[in-house]
Amino acid sequence: MGVLKRYCDRLPVTDKTPAVNLEEGSTPLVRLDRIGGALGVELWAKLEGCNPSGSFKDRGMVLAVAKALEDGARALVCASTGNTSASAAAYAAHVGVPCYVLLPSGKVALGKLAQALIYGAKVIAIDGNFDRALEMAREAAAARSFAMVNSVNPYRLIAQKTGAWEICESLGRVPDIHAIPVGNACNISAYWAGYRDFREQGRISSLPRMFGFQAEGAAPLVTNEPCPNPETVATAIRIGNPVSADLAREAVRDSGGEFNSVTDDEILKAQLALAKDGGIFAEPASCAPLAGLIKLKAAGRLPEGATVVMILTGNGLKDPDTALAQAGRPVKIGSSFDELMEALV
Ligand SMILES: *Cc1c(COP(=O)(O)O)cnc(C)c1O
Numbered sequence: 566m567g568v569l570k571r572y573c574d575r576l577p578v579t580d581k582t583p584a585v586n587l588e589e590g591s592t593p594l595v596r597l598d599r600i601g602g603a604l605g606v607e608l609w610a611k612l613e614g615c616n617p618s619g620s621f622k623d624r625g626m627v628l629a630v631a632k633a634l635e636d637g638a639r640a641l642v643c644a645s646t647g648n649t650s651a652s653a654a655a656y657a658a659h660v661g662v663p664c665y666v667l668l669p670s671g672k673v674a675l676g677k678l679a680q681a682l683i684y685g686a687k688v689i690a691i692d693g694n695f696d697r698a699l700e701m702a703r704e705a706a707a708a709r710s711f712a713m714v715n716s717v718n719p720y721r722l723i724a725q726k727t728g729a730w731e732i733c734e735s736l737g738r739v740p741d742i743h744a745i746p747v748g749n750a751c752n753i754s755a756y757w758a759g760y761r762d763f764r765e766q767g768r769i770s771s772l773p774r775m776f777g778f779q780a781e782g783a784a785p786l787v788t789n790e791p792c793p794n795p796e797t798v799a800t801a802i803r804i805g806n807p808v809s810a811d812l813a814r815e816a817v818r819d820s821g822g823e824f825n826s827v828t829d830d831e832i833l834k835a836q837l838a839l840a841k842d843g844g845i846f847a848e849p850a851s852c853a854p855l856a857g858l859i860k861l862k863a864a865g866r867l868p869e870g871a872t873v874v875m876i877l878t879g880n881g882l883k884d885p886d887t888a889l890a891q892a893g894r895p896v897k898i899g900s901s902f903d904e905l906m907e908a909l910v
Contacts, residue, residue, distance in 0.1 A: 566591065568624055568727045569631060575762070576628060576724060585631040587659055589616050589623035590727055594735045594874070597843045600855070604862050607872045609740070610839075611732060614847060614880030618680060620801075621752060621878050622652035624728060625721030630656040632720050633712030640665065642711040644698035646748070646801050647677030648879055653714050654684035665711065667691055667698040674800055674848065676883035694795065696806050716751035717808055725752055729759025732874055739769045741871040744854035746878055747777040747786060747824070748802035750813035756876070757816035773874070775822035777813060778857035780850075784826040786813060798829040798887055801850035801879060827856035833891055835859060836881070846881030846888070 567586035569578055593612045601608030613621035630653075633641060640663040643653045650666035650673075657664035666681050670690035681688050691698050699715060706713035716722065733739055739760065745753050753775060763769045779787055783795030783803050792805035807813065817824055827835075832849050835856035840846050854875040861867040881888055898904040 568627055568724060572727050572730065575730070576727075577720070578628075578631070581635055582631050583634045583660070585627050585634070585656065585660055587617040587623065587627065587655065589627050591731065592616060594732060595845070597845075599842045600838065601873075604858055604867060605869045606858075606867060607870070609736070609872070609874045610843070610845060611728065611874060611876050612845065613728070613876060613878050614851070618648070618652045618655040619676075619880035619883055620648040620652065621725065621728065621876070622648045623655070625716070625723075625725045625751075625755070626652040626656050626714060628720040628724035629712070629714045629718045630660060633714065634660060634662070636712070638662070638710075638712035640709070640711045641714050642702050642706050642709075643667070643714045644695060644702040645673075645715075646695050646803055647673040647883070648801055649715060650686065650688070651677050651680035651684070651883075654681045654686035657686065658684045663687070665689065665705070667702045667705075669694050669698055672800055672803065674884035675886055695804055699808075715808075716749050722751050722755045722758070722809070725755035726759030726762060728752075728876065729756045730763060733760070733763050733769050736872075736874075738872075739771055740773045740874040741868065742776055742822075742873040743773040744776045744778065744858055744873060744875040746799070746802050746850045746853040746876070747779050747813060748783075748804040748807065748850065750777070750786065750807040750809040752876070752878065753777045753816055754809045754812035757812075757820065772820055775816045775820040776854070776857065777817055777822070777824045778853040779824065779826045780832060780853060781826045781828045786810060786824045787826045797832075799832050799848075799850035799853060800884070801848065802853065825857050825860070827853050827860060831856040831860065833887070836888070837891060839877075840881070845877065847877040848879040848881050848884045849887055851877040851879050
């Protein structure tokens, strides 16, 4: 059941809201004992890459698109580092409206570009970074009365709260630490709001500490100033001026959490560790939290025995180039049995 149905009594859906549904949400929460053991914590991973377009963006997009249809919008527009466009394009195709996507030229992972194109969106690559693409998409939405489905769309944040509700319901308790990558900072803000909802309703009795991880080359919430030329292998969080910066700061402050940054090298090492020691292939941005937890552990700052949930925001298959660059290559042999025996070491 998709999120609009599963959480119909908690989301702003009415009789007039179209029942858009790609069976998003209800993603697996997997316990990672090998990696958790090495870190001295009880580690859980929420596999948001299992959503229909392969990232958590679908949770918010389903409501944004349903509300756009309810309001009579005839087309969707968004700027994207990749996953928002893949998600918007998928839902636009599903409900049958045009979708215009603005991407920073050459900076989008291969799988995400393929997704936007195959779902039939009109993809426009601009000569500028994400922050500029966002400004342009805003102007286009106003000029043409298109529905803007970036995370500035308030319905995105509201429906992304479902991730926190699912974690509480699956675990039957609240984690001590919630670790999450931060780009535009909508998701960390949404999770915090979701946990707070459950606490207000008495469904949980405490709140997690919110740990937000950014890439060192795009870490405006760590340095506390906008980053004019964000650069990182984790393209989904290559953002210099986060839209929801204030909400995210509040989440971290009020929860007793922290922002921290990790290098591209640490992100790639974490991606490899997650795959080899966890059996999970997540895209680079999604691995920033694990890189951060490893860093905190090394500094003696990860509380022993804590329950930690990390959000694996997107599927590794979206960015095969980055994975192949560090994953090694197949062993090539001829077709004889002897060669095969030699290769089986
Ligand atoms: C969008 C995205 C993020 C960043 O989420 P924000 O809400 O912008 O902070 C992280 N990882 C992946 C895979 C994403 O697609």
